[in-house]
Amino acid sequence: MDSPILTRIFHDIHLDHPAERAVYLQLADAILSLIKKGILRPGLKLPSSRDVASQLQINRITVSKAYEELQMQGWLESAVGRGTFITSHIPESAPRTLRSATKNNTSQTAGFTIPVQPYLEAIPSIVSSELHLDDGFPDPKLAPLKELYRAYRSQLTRSGLYNKFGKYGHPDGSEFYKEAISRYLNETRGLKTTAHNILSVKGTVMGINLVCNGLINPGDIIVSGIPGWRRAEQNFIHAGAKHIGIPVDEHGLIVDELKKICRRKKVRMVYVTPHHHYPTTVSLRIDRRLELLRLASEYGFIIFEDDYDFDFHYKHRPLLPLASADENGMVIYCGSFSKSFSPAFRIGYLAASQNVIEHLSRVRILLDRQGDHILDNAIAELLHDGTMQRYLRKTLPVYKERRDFFCDLLSNELKQAVSFNIPEGGMTVWTKFAASVDVEKLAKDAFKKGLYISDGRNHRYPTFNANAVRLGFASSSEEELEKGVGILKQLLKK
Numbered sequence: 001m002d003s004p005i006l007t008r009i010f011h012d013i014h015l016d017h018p019a020e021r022a023v024y025l026q027l028a029d030a031i032l033s034l035i036k037k038g039i040l041r042p043g044l045k046l047p048s049s050r051d052v053a054s055q056l057q058i059n060r061i062t063v064s065k066a067y068e069e070l071q072m073q074g075w076l077e078s079a080v081g082r083g084t085f086i087t088s089h090i091p092e093s094a095p096r097t098l099r100s101a102t103k104n105n106t107s108q109t110a111g112f113t114i115p116v117q118p119y120l121e122a123i124p125s126i127v128s129s130e131l132h133l134d135d136g137f138p139d140p141k142l143a144p145l146k147e148l149y150r151a152y153r154s155q156l157t158r159s160g161l162y163n164k165f166g167k168y169g170h171p172d173g174s175e176f177y178k179e180a181i182s183r184y185l186n187e188t189r190g191l192k193t194t195a196h197n198i199l200s201v202k203g204t205v206m207g208i209n210l211v212c213n214g215l216i217n218p219g220d221i222i223v224s225g226i227p228g229w230r231r232a233e234q235n236f237i238h239a240g241a242k243h244i245g246i247p248v249d250e251h252g253l254i255v256d257e258l259k260k261i262c263r264r265k266k267v268r269m270v271y272v273t274p275h276h277h278y279p280t281t282v283s284l285r286i287d288r289r290l291e292l293l294r295l296a297s298e299y300g301f302i303i304f305e306d307d308y309d310f311d312f313h314y315k316h317r318p319l320l321p322l323a324s325a326d327e328n329g330m331v332i333y334c335g336s337f338s339k340s341f342s343p344a345f346r347i348g349y350l351a352a353s354q355n356v357i358e359h360l361s362r363v364r365i366l367l368d369r370q371g372d373h374i375l376d377n378a379i380a381e382l383l384h385d386g387t388m389q390r391y392l393r394k395t396l397p398v399y400k401e402r403r404d405f406f407c408d409l410l411s412n413e414l415k416q417a418v419s420f421n422i423p424e425g426g427m428t429v430w431t432k433f434a435a436s437v438d439v440e441k442l443a444k445d446a447f448k449k450g451l452y453i454s455d456g457r458n459h460r461y462p463t464f465n466a467n468a469v470r471l472g473f474a475s476s477s478e479e480e481l482e483k484g485v486g487i488l489k490q491l492l493k494k
Helices: 004-011 023-036 049-056 060-073 145-157 161-165 175-189 204-215 230-238 255-264 286-299 354-367 373-384 387-413 439-448 478-493
Strands: 076-079 083-086 198-201 221-226 242-249 267-272 302-306 331-336 348-351 418-420 428-433 468-472
Touching (some): 023 060, 145 373, 204 230, 204 267, 221 230, 255 267, 267 286, 373 387, 387 478, 439 478
Parallel strands (some): 221 242, 267 302
Antiparallel strands (some): 331 348, 418 428
């Protein structure tokens, strides 16, 4: 090489011969890095392939392939009889020192700013311990996974492959799924729907997000109960809505407080979990249900009814959803099989007036061209042949036994430290700890001993702090429940 500077630059290139990436690509990467740093400037003539090969002790063909690679990408240009040059078309950049003292790790930190949104800081807790009194999840060992596997496999092997795999489907879901869900809701919940009233979604969170994206404008007022579900509230805030929380008592949302707000402000939507309020598990009393529907018709607000665990009620037949008594098209009903089947399968639905479904389908395309029609059809098959209904009937007494066993454990082993009401349904017990108990510390200490419980922070508000958490019983065996309560008893004695 004629230039001592170029000699030094190329001498510093390190090639890792045992690496999986081809040597010529490693060389091309190294040269490109020097160009981007401004060390190799536009118009600069590069050493010949023979000189570089001699300098780096590699085959000349390897160097030629590296040059060709960069020429194809537009970083180099060659002229017959003159040699290879850094292309003159790239912008001039200031040269940097050969050995930079600092480097930005762009795989970790972007070069642009990201707006700080405090409500996005909270990441869902991932249950990783052997024992768990979780947020109220089902037991996957009871789920009809073999039947789902057969139904899914059947979808992959039946005829009509082009219609299934060769094109996009409807954004609101497959016809088979929508018809199955419509029939299921009409038979079990007293709704009056057709397939045109159903939109397939990947769980409740997606349903809430779609409604916020499609029907909520910045500044709109959304009302929900306090304490409530943080994930829903985060969606309201992200949509730019003004969230107003109203109290919840032993009979559910205090609808009289909502009435006071409606007289002063224009409410756009009320989010409610009337069957088992999240997180306290209380049911919305019938008079309040009827008044909520009346207020929606009078003041024109949307009712978003999140019915996340309708299928599990132990004392008597559950009250039918608000949507079943909605005569004015004010309710958007949201359900999911994730809580009753398995959280791993993102399977849910929205039920609403046809024009609402059509609108939300158009919004959904902006986020997700369509759902998983294969999984949708597999679930529809389980509904169609009665597998899902049999599964729910089979697991209901199992979960009731676990609820009773768990509540007896709490009463007998932790009676000095906790108080609770036996839930009429669902998969969790809203458990209040004595004021002397530091629930956050208890959760940390329990985790060290292999038991997961919530630390309760998601259930605290400026106007509400019951020092309470949800302790899920459904996903654990009686033996596991006994071990979990034993760990809590041991820690609470300290």
